[in-house]
Amino acid sequence: MNTASAHRPLTRALLAGATALACLTLGACGSNPPQADGGKKDSSAKESKLPELRKDPELHKMLPEKIRDAGKMTSVNNGSFPPYEIAGSDGRSLTGASADMATALGQLLGVKIDHVTADGLPSSLTGIKAGRYDLALGPVGDFKDRQKSNDFVDWVREYVVFAVKKGNPEKIESLGDTCGLRIAVMAGGSAEGVIKEQARRCKKDGEKAVRVQSYKDQPGSVLAVRSGRADAFFSSQAPLTYFVKEAKGTLELAGTGESNGFDDLYQGAVVPKDSPLRDVLVKALKKLIDNGTYGAVMKKWGTSDNALKEPGVNLGGEA
Template identity: 65%
Template sequence: MKSTLFAATALLAVSGVALAQQSNLPPLSKNQALHDQLPEKFRTAGKMISVNNGSFPPYEILEGQKLNGASADLSDALSEILGVKIEHSTVGGLPARLTGIDAGRFDFALGPVGDFKSRQEANDFVDWVKEYVVFAVKAGNPAGITSLETACGTRISVMAGGSAERVITRAAEDCEKNGQPKLVVQSFTDQPTSILAVRSGRADAFFSSQAPLSYFVQQSNGELELAGVGQSNGFDDLFQGAVVQKGSPLGPVLLEGIKLLQESGHYQEIMTRWGLENNMLLEPGINLGK
């Protein structure tokens, strides 16, 4: 079952690369003014290091040593207009990414990573995605999950260290406090392992961002479906984006780069290519999360 999932991932990744070569837009070129705004260390080195989780499709899809997906395509486009190479490094889980950025081992994470007020205390977020959090369940939704409020008495898988884990853990505490059946939270380090728990019957649902869950559902040959769509599920407006150190001058440069990609149509083309047209953010910004 796990090999089938990764085979499907590889197939979409290859398709994405092929589509990337069929762009009808004019090729991108270095924007000298934006390049000159980069911190000197990046201009001198001619490169930056972006850290990823390697398993956040359709944004991040790691195939061997190569990163594919919407974030990889956006990274390539930013590299063209900034005039520096963007190299990719993979670590396990969000905490390792944020710690690595704060320690200076990595320059940024293109993400997208959830932008929340609490996280803005340590990092700045360059938001380029609007997201929703829902459930992936087995076809027919046997546990009857229709929203966060109906999750008591179920087993929910979730990615460790993320905002969804905090929300579902709070929901589990509410279930216990209100004398309702126990909500069991199962935390995993990546998306494929989390979704595998549902497919294998060890969990009733995977609680996560709608975009990657839509991808997994599409690749499941009818085995999975989405639940809780259109519900708040414990979240207000949810913005996601790139992560840099707090106060880093790199943040405004990345923001202007994304705006240029929007003006040229490349941002819209990349998002649509990966089925993310409903997640496009018309006005990217820094620290939009409230």
């Protein structure tokens, strides 16, 4: 037998093991690695069909001429904000509550809404401001500093909590319990600013500062907790509830029912400042609420507790 051939299986096995170890260490092998989200998505939710809507001629006329002529517009997403945004590996397919809302909005407005996945929230916001994308349906956290360059059409109310290992070994009950701990957050997100301020507060009070770990996506942050590299992941409750469910008993939520550095937290679609799309989206979302489509989408994806009675513009306060 050829000696080199005999060692090829072993070499391949070692390489595979090294690759798996690198993924575990870096959290960087794909936007939604199975280790992060616990495996298969909720196929029953994805298969549930929503009724098709008729085009509203008046809303269609309100769209910018460029979009009407093209018959489509582009919505950018971050790829890993379940159950709202669950991006496919091709970077252009999307499932989740936001995808269903986009389908309904497209039918109502009489245009197709294409999805593009960007490399993190800062890239999405910069791309909208620069005109590379028409909007981000989101929902994206609405804060005063972000309203300087963009307008928000809010359609969700959120809460910020922690995902921790089962049993909550570090006994995190609120933001005040994080001094000296390793806390994962999404880079550029509102939770990152809050946890960094908490780190300064801890140090000022003579305690050990929070060790902030910033990741470009949610799965990388969840993986850090599951692998023991972080003590908790600090983020929105809706996606963390999804990740905890998919983790099959290895994770749980902590700090629920607390403000955790936030007051009223609104999230919504993002459009360029003073874009005519802002008013179109407000009217279209209001119609989806009135005709029951919005409620059906939120129920389908388990986010009914995050629903608003009506959409609003720039409802968010300070981060």
